[in-house]
Amino acid sequence: MSDYPVTAQTRLRRMPERGQYDQATVHAILDAGTVAHVGVLIDGAPVVIPTAYWRVGEDVLVHAARATRFARALRSGQRASLTVTLLDGWVLARSGFNHSVNYRSVMLFAVPEEVEDAESKNRLLDALIERIVPGRAALVRPATAKELAATAVFRLPLAEVSAKLRSGPPKDDEADLDWPVWAGVIPLALTAAAAQPDPRQSAGLPGRPPL
Amino acid sequence: MSDYPVTAQTRLRRMPERGQYDQATVHAILDAGTVAHVGVLIDGAPVVIPTAYWRVGEDVLVHAARATRFARALRSGQRASLTVTLLDGWVLARSGFNHSVNYRSVMLFAVPEEVEDAESKNRLLDALIERIVPGRAALVRPATAKELAATAVFRLPLAEVSAKLRSGPPKDDEADLDWPVWAGVIPLALTAAAAQPDPRQSAGLPGRPPL
Numbered sequence: 001m002s003d004y005p006v007t008a009q010t011r012l013r014r015m016p017e018r019g020q021y022d023q024a025t026v027h028a029i030l031d032a033g034t035v036a037h038v039g040v041l042i043d044g045a046p047v048v049i050p051t052a053y054w055r056v057g058e059d060v061l062v063h064a065a066r067a068t069r070f071a072r073a074l075r076s077g078q079r080a081s082l083t084v085t086l087l088d089g090w091v092l093a094r095s096g097f098n099h100s101v102n103y104r105s106v107m108l109f110a111v112p113e114e115v116e117d118a119e120s121k122n123r124l125l126d127a128l129i130e131r132i133v134p135g136r137a138a139l140v141r142p143a144t145a146k147e148l149a150a151t152a153v154f155r156l157p158l159a160e161v162s163a164k165l166r167s168g169p170p171k172d173d174e175a176d177l178d179w180p181v182w183a184g185v186i187p188l189a190l191t192a193a194a195a196q197p198d199p200r201q202s203a204g205l206p207g208r209p210p211l
Numbered sequence: 212m213s214d215y216p217v218t219a220q221t222r223l224r225r226m227p228e229r230g231q232y233d234q235a236t237v238h239a240i241l242d243a244g245t246v247a248h249v250g251v252l253i254d255g256a257p258v259v260i261p262t263a264y265w266r267v268g269e270d271v272l273v274h275a276a277r278a279t280r281f282a283r284a285l286r287s288g289q290r291a292s293l294t295v296t297l298l299d300g301w302v303l304a305r306s307g308f309n310h311s312v313n314y315r316s317v318m319l320f321a322v323p324e325e326v327e328d329a330e331s332k333n334r335l336l337d338a339l340i341e342r343i344v345p346g347r348a349a350l351v352r353p354a355t356a357k358e359l360a361a362t363a364v365f366r367l368p369l370a371e372v373s374a375k376l377r378s379g380p381p382k383d384d385e386a387d388l389d390w391p392v393w394a395g396v397i398p399l400a401l402t403a404a405a406a407q408p409d410p411r412q413s414a415g416l417p418g419r420p421p422l
């Protein structure tokens with residue numbers, strides 16, 4: 001797979017050895033993530049909005065109610081920034097200074113494009129449902145024309161995008177290696193627990209998540 | 212405990228019933244979170260930067276290398292936005308439209324203030340270490356004057372701040388309750404696995420995390 005171009009905006013200046021620009025890495029982080037944080041300008045100041053997102057090909061998608069502040073900011077024609085972060089662990093070094101975090105993150109910049117026609121919105125929103133529980137989109141009560149009209153969907157093309165990753169044990173100064181404190185990593189991961197059925201349903205319905 | 216004022220900036224317009232402004236809720240979300248997403252203006256456009264953070268009293272703190280773009284943006288005198296998001300579950304409804312996420316989030320707005328003196332920076336950075344493994348700050352190799360000089364610490368006061376929360380089962384339309392698809396919640400949580408010791412250390416050192 002190919003690489004995304006490194007632009008003035010996406011070139012890592014701090015710890016550039018942690019940067020990656022290949023499609024496979026960027027896609028893998030986006031597909032493993034759950035929530036994105038979108039930066040938009042509102043009254044000239046940045047606002048960071050947490051939101052569900054999904055990827056279809058070379059587009060990252062987000063959705064909102066048509067008439068919200070969030071949707072208005074996304075259709076304003078201004079550049080937005082979208083970041084997805086996976087926290088993989090606390091890195092405990094011998095010195096305070098060398099403590100760190102293991103992570104995988106993607107940052108992208110784009111002018112969001114609104115998806116206007118109901119058919120495309122429907123298909124894209126189905127992909128959001130499929131991402132969470134594969135096979136579920138065909139089982140749920142389909143969206144009505146009114147619901148689709150109330151929903152705004154935006155695509156942010158993967159063009160100006162970078163990934164940054166840290167993994168592995170602490171990187172201590174040589175002189176600190178004998179300092180008498182435990183050093184290592186506390187691994188962290190987002191994990192799912194057993195699904196909790198809504199009590200108001202009959203037994204044995206299809207679409208139950210595997211866990 | 213008291214409430215934060217509801218300002219033009221922090222008043223929830225969408226789903227205001229999910230908003231909370233009391234100190235206890237805001238503190239609890241901040242103390243349970245791990246990573247913040249900070250929105251800053253760079254060349255007039257918003258950039259969303261993932262970062263470690265911590266809370267001391269009525270300040271949220273972040274740190275960075277003194278000379279980075281991130282640090283320069285934080286000391287620019289412009290308003291920043293900081294968001295902490297806890298993902299608690301996928302909410303699977305009978306209709307696609309009523310699918311949702313269970314979450315707890317805090318959004319705050321502030322002009323960051325740089326902490327200048329080395330003694331305060333040292334004390335505050337110790338609080339970051341303590342938040343991750345209580346008792347660890349006293350065990351690690353202390354920060355040197357050079358390390359503290361290379362580190363920028365910023366406080367964002369808790370003044371313009373809101374929390375927003377969703378919990379519980381799907382909220383389906385009455386007419387959909389008999390739609391033949393499983394409905395409920397997939398609970399999600401960030402969990403720690405067994406600590407991985409750096410191989411380059413002798414056995415039995417203090418400061419090992421409990422797990």
Ligand SMILES: Cc1cc2nc3c(=O)[nH]c(=O)nc-3n(C[C@H](O)[C@H](O)[C@H](O)COP(=O)(O)OP(=O)(O)OC[C@H]3O[C@@H](n4cnc5c(N)ncnc54)[C@H](O)[C@@H]3O)c2cc1C
Pocket residue numbers: 009010011012013014015085086087101102103104105106107161162163164246260261262263264274275276279280281282
């Ligand atoms: C979980 C986590 C915790 C972190 N904690 C801290 C912290 O406490 N303090 C701290 O200073 N930094 C922290 N970072 C790193 C932080 O996100 C920035 O990478 C760093 O602060 C440098 O920012 P900058 O804008 O000065 O970087 P620059 O290198 O100047 O940024 C230039 C370009 O590099 C790319 N880039 C920069 N950062 C990232 C990223 N994280 N992911 C993808 N692309 C990126 C973007 O395209 C950006 O426009 C953390 C990162 C993660 C994921």
Ligand SMILES: Cc1cc2nc3c(=O)[nH]c(=O)nc-3n(C[C@H](O)[C@H](O)[C@H](O)COP(=O)(O)OP(=O)(O)OC[C@H]3O[C@@H](n4cnc5c(N)ncnc54)[C@H](O)[C@@H]3O)c2cc1C
Pocket residue numbers: 035049050051052053062063064065068069070071220221222223224225226296297298312313314315316317318372373374375
């Ligand atoms: C995990 C998660 C996933 C989400 N997924 C989506 C999604 O896919 N689509 C979608 O439209 N929305 C989603 N939201 C809600 C989203 O964060 C916004 O609340 C919503 O989009 C309305 O934004 P707005 O700027 O139009 O709100 P407004 O109500 O106009 O915002 C006004 C003020 O309310 C407060 N506020 C707004 N949102 C939050 C928040 N999340 N936390 C704390 N304070 C807040 C802030 O002070 C803000 O300045 C999600 C939230 C979370 C936490």
Ligand code: HEM
Pocket residue numbers: 014015018091096097098099100101166263274275276277279336337339340343354358359361362363
């Ligand atoms: C548990 C405590 C700490 C954690 C979790 C932590 C985490 C981090 C992370 C994730 C980064 C970003 C690295 C990257 O860009 O990939 C960072 C950068 C940095 N941290 Fe910390 N840190 C901690 C304690 C400290 C302390 C105590 C100091 C100073 C005494 C410090 C000084 C710095 C500096 C100077 C940078 C910038 C590095 C650079 O860009 O070159 N940190 N920290």
Ligand code: HEM
Pocket residue numbers: 052063064065066068125126128129132143147148150151152225226229302307308309310311312377
């Ligand atoms: C698994 C799939 C989905 C997930 C995880 C999801 C998640 C969310 C979340 C978290 C919100 C924000 C709620 C809040 O502010 O607290 C939201 C809002 C919204 N969603 Fe979805 N959604 C999904 C599918 C859909 C579909 C299929 C549609 C349309 C057919 C839709 C339409 C909307 C609309 C219109 C809003 C705005 C609600 C409002 O602000 O009044 N969503 N969604």
